[in-house]
Amino acid sequence: MEGKPLSELANSLISVFDEEVPETRDRKISVNPVVSKVASIYEKVRNAMDYRDQEVILRAAIERILKRRTLFGGVAKTIAEPLVRELVWARYFPDESVSESMTARVEERIDLYIKLRHEILAKHSIISEKSLNEWIYHLMSSDVEHTLCPRKKKEYMSNFMFRVMRDNITIIDEGEQQKDIQVFIAVHKSYAKDDLAMLRFHLFNQFLGKLTAENLPKVIENFPEGYREINNQLNYPRKDKIFNYIKDKTVIFFVLEDFLNIGKGGIKQLINDDGEFRRIIYSICEARYAGIASKVRTAIFRSIIFLLLTKALFALSIEGTFESIFYGRVLWTAILINIVVPPLLMAALGFSIKTPDRENSKKIFNYIRAILLSGDPKLANQLSIKTKPDKMKPLLNTIFSFLWIITFFLVFGIIFYVLNRFSFNPLSMFVFVFFLAIVSFLAYRINQVAKIYSIEPRKNVMTSVTDFLFIPFVTVGRKLTDGISQINVFLFLLDFVIEAPFKGLFSFFEQWFLFLQNKREELE
Known part of the structure; x- marks a missing residue:
């Protein structure tokens, strides 16, 4: 392979990874290590109760904090700084790794989405308030994550993978644009591990553009069309076939x-x-x-x-x-068997991989x-x-469906029979x-x-x-x-009954430790 030239696409990707990232000299957010330790333990327990992929835990945590703080009457100005501090408490970001100036950018992003929600409710009836709230929290939390953690290399690699994979897929009775959108979605699901919220965010940016103060009126006007198109693409009939094909190549x-x-x-x-x-x-x-x-x-x-x-x-x-x-x-x-057997079965199946x-x-x-x-x-x-x-031949389809149903009831029947023997x-x-x-x-x-x-x-x-x-x-x-x-009742209790006063105590003790530190410095 000596001396063989790299492709133009490969050269472009390599230049991004070779690029030096300048370190900002802004003041960094620092938190008390004792408070951070307790907060991080709480966050691990909370995340264990909500089964999500590791890659989307940060975005989910941001969404959870946004919901809690907006529920109690928070606005962008009162949400941004505590949100960033909570994330550093929980060690989603190392201490002194996030610039204080970042809170102003987070505040700006939150404010735009709050305005977007208000205007859509006033001008459009295509979406219910409940569904719109879900969309806004998805878009807002994804945007805040991208603001705090840009992941430029991940984005470039996703684009590189998209360019490679799109030329290996053909949708016979669709145009190139439809194929490109589906490959884009599949790449972000398989490589970037995007969940529904992040996929909506990326497609929102593709169809309506990145939300800014300048294009806010245009986004509001075009939202119904974008909303319909994004839903159509996320429910495309052959999306699973494309995703599974790309997933098998993602390790590359x-x-x-x-x-x-x-x-x-x-x-x-x-x-x-x-x-x-x-x-x-x-x-x-x-x-x-x-x-x-x-x-x-x-x-x-x-x-x-x-x-x-x-x-x-x-x-x-x-x-x-x-x-x-x-x-x-x-x-x-029976209760003990019901409690103990599923986790043991889970462990046995997992460790056999x-x-x-x-x-x-x-x-x-x-x-x-x-x-x-x-x-x-x-x-x-x-x-x-x-x-x-x-389409499968009607006779074969009928036979396979019948066999599937018979097998389903046979397996369940055996299970119920064994359980009955155990009283x-x-x-x-x-x-x-x-x-x-x-x-x-x-x-x-x-x-x-x-x-x-x-x-x-x-x-x-x-x-x-x-x-x-x-x-x-x-x-x-x-x-x-x-x-x-x-x-999940536990999640509701944690998020809206326990977490709010719990995080309030974190804030109080952090200020108390800071007060003691200042008093100590006065004595020296």
Whole structure:
């Protein structure tokens, strides 16, 4: 590979990673270390109760703070500085890493979205107030995160991945613009790990432009059209097919990002040294594989906390009450099985996950070399789809649907039979199956965490059998998990009853410690 020129696209990407980021000399926000320690512990407990991907926790925390402070009558001027300070307390940002001047920018962004909400409610009826509030909090929290944490390299890598992937996908009966939007969404979901809020924010900027004081009237006027288009794109019928194809290739760009960060200042020389280039890519892959174990452990821990808290609430408040009324006593054996078994099953499924092999690293290296050297890199298996997929023959469709239903009822029937042998009452059976579905979904999510570093994972007979048996559980579990997250009583109590006075105490003690420090300095 000695002397081979890099593609123009690769050169542009490398220049971004080689760029030195100037450090600002503004005064930084500093918080008391004792307050920060307590706040960070609280935040870890709070996040464990709300099952989210690690990459969206910061944005979710910002949204939570915005909701709490606006609920109690806050405006941009009174929200911005405490919001930033809370984030530093909770160690989302290291102490003295955020400039004090940043609060003015955050205040400006919050104020714009509050004005946007007010004007849309006054001028448009396309969206209910409840839905608009959700949209505004999504847009505002995403914008505040981007303001505090720009992630320029992540954005450039996302754009690079988009440019590579778009040429490997064809939607036969759609135009290029439709394909580009769907590839854009899939890249941001798979590589940047954007949630619905962040996707709405990016699409809002694409369709309506970045919100500023100058274009606010135009955004207000065009909001109904943008709102409809964004919803249509997020519900595109073939979005999952495109996303899954891109997700299987995402590891290439994770490893490439690591390589560009490691080789900063001498990236081109490393690429031209084939042996050293290969060694570094392989070592990055091994480090990523080793990191899977840590990610899986974290995911399992958070899942178990989520299960124990929601399961204990169900078991003690509903199951226990039911048994006391209809049986005259609490059947502790069934309740304990219901509380203990799902977390144990969760741990067993999680720790059975395997890491990729060296052949996987070889594929990643070959792909990275191809996309850096070729101006128009073509991947091994390109995707070609139609908006409306070819319909299955009616007879086969009927047979498969019938088999699916039979299997579904057979599996559930066996479970209910076994539980009945253990003297479970009807409600206990329902609760057990309810959480078994949730465990299936959470285990599936953890399995996806491990598979993210496997490029083009192979399918086999066992995979097909497992899919056939467990996808119904996973589907039901996903809906139940989302529902529980929406009505989780613990989260409501924490966010609106406990957190507000708790954070008030943090602020009081921080000022008290500052007062004591000043008094100490007067004595010296």
